[in-house]
Amino acid sequence: MDALLPEFLNTRLSLQEKELECDDKGSYLRPLTRSEVSFLLDSQTAGDATAILTQRKLKLSQERRQNHVHRQTMVAQSAPLHELKPTPEKADPKPLVLSILENIKTTPFESSFLSRLQGTRGIALAGLIGVDWETITPWMSLMRDIQDHYGFVHPEQNSPMEDLAPITYSTLQASHLPQTHDLLERSFWTGIDVSDTLEYYPERCTVVACYKCLVVGVAIISSPQDTYITYLAVRVGWDKTRIARTMLFHLIKLNPKKDITLHVSANNSAMLLYNQFGFKAEEFIAGFYEDYLDPASRASKNAFRLRLRQ
The missing domain is CATH 3.40.630.30 (Gcn5-related N-acetyltransferase (GNAT))
Structure with missing residues (x-):
């Protein structure tokens, strides 16, 4: 055993020298051996957060080694760096182009995409009687x-065009x-x-x-x-x-060819309209609208019954 010990120590030293790594400060570091890890875990006492985190990592490394779980290392492939091309400076737009763009207010309906969708015919309304x-x-x-007043007060803004x-x-x-x-x-x-x-x-x-x-x-x-x-x-x-x-x-x-009848309040100006169409008063009814009109309403609660004979 004494004859093998020097050879073992030399072999261990050569392996440790191969595992040496240099940190950012120029100091050489090597991984801890199993005995060193066991000694640190046995002698470790409660300390600050850094000590507790170090103890936890050493314990995890020991358990992985005992259970033959190899730690997976991820190596990022470093691609060669290339210098970026300088961004070309944007040329200032020509004054003529700016003036043309600023003069564009709104697209006329005749040239708009909406007019192309709608077509030349208007939208058909259900039950249309007259226009x-x-x-x-x-x-x-x-x-x-x-x-118009808003357009005069704010000429710099594009006021929406009202479609007739x-x-x-x-x-x-x-x-x-x-x-x-x-x-x-x-x-x-x-x-x-x-x-x-x-x-x-x-x-x-x-x-x-x-x-x-x-x-x-x-x-x-x-x-x-x-x-x-x-x-x-x-x-x-x-x-x-x-x-x-x-x-x-x-x-x-x-x-x-149908007689049309209606009731109208006695002071309603629509009486003139009905007279122009030929409606004639047939009856005067006092208090006809008492159950319907608000007491504060200005409309008369009395009514005329009118008839249009056809």
Whole structure:
């Protein structure tokens, strides 16, 4: 044994010299032997976080070696480094190009992609009765004045272009119901529901006036058999522009050779409209609207019963 010990020590020393590594500070380091690891683990006492972490790593390395678990080492392949090419400096755009781009405001509808999608024909509306391109209501004029004023005050901003649209007259559709109920409640009283009108010949009993997607007027009769006008209303800002006259005309035209009746408040200015169409007063009813109108309403609770004979 004594003869082999010097040879063993020399062999161990040569192996340790092969495993030497130089750190960043120029010091040579070698891995710990098994006996050194066991000695450190047995003599290690509680210390700071660094000592506890070192003890844990030594214990893990010992358990791996005892269980013949080889530690996998990942070697990253280092590719040769190349110098990046300098980024070319961006040339300033020409003043002519800038001026042309700044002069572009909005794409005309005739040249837009939307016009190509829509085509040359307008969108077909369900139950369309008539189209009015000539009427300009106070609300339309107000919106146009506001848009023009904004363009004058802020010339540097691209104000959106307002597409001109007609007032369309059609029969009542399900999509009109929310706005129709709101309009009738504002014009008469709360709780009005005309949903059942869609089940009883709406193509002959209803006329709805719309500007784009806004319901601006509605006229409804009860049924083709009992041609009684239940509601005729126009939105505020759209009145006194012949919308009510047009709706009444279409209702009469949709029900020819039928006597049409209605009740109207005694102080309602619509009396003049009905007289122009030939309606005649048949009866005066005191307190007809007492159960419907708000006590603070300015409308008279007395009513005239009118009839148009055809």
